[in-house]
Amino acid sequence: MTTCRDEALRWVHRYAIGGAAFAALPLPISTSAGLVAIETHMMAMVGEIYGENVGSVVTTAAGGSFAILGQGLKFLATRAVGFVPVIGPAIKMGIAGLTIVAIGRGVVGHFERKYPGKIFEKP
Template structure:
């Protein structure tokens, strides 16, 4: 069975989103952990497309994800404050949606560089 890089990357984005949602549901500070998870996802998608994402690019992406995470955390905390019983579910949903959208943005970047590239397991 042949798979495109886009299909393989989407599978991984869904996995990262599920992991991020589970992590966000924990009663812990999550923005640094989610930023690390998103940075790792960036590297994983790069590897799927056959690119090694360098340390500088990873650091830049991690900083961007961290800043964005702070804003999303603020929104999630507000949501939790309004509905304390289902707040953690809302927080997990926000994290999953953010990771999905970031992942699809990263995939779109690589698809512009390598449209329709076939995935080879390596």
């Protein structure tokens, strides 16, 4: 039997890998918007795992918060890349992945407080 927590954390790690790969793409535009979309979708997925439909207002509010957080982290990443340009993409990947894991763990923690130890039921 798999708990919702275990299943949700599996998905969080998948999203983190995807976000890190996305951050490594050499795009001429900022990757912040794409990462916000990944984080917002992850939040909705974790909610669905716990059997809760995350509403559009909550998703929009979270997306705005993620965008602000992403801009701050992008600034830090840009500064870090300036100091060590050779490993710059690895730094951006690390920041993106770790940020998604942190947000995901926070969302999972929220649902675990509401539904402690809930068993995951496949749809």
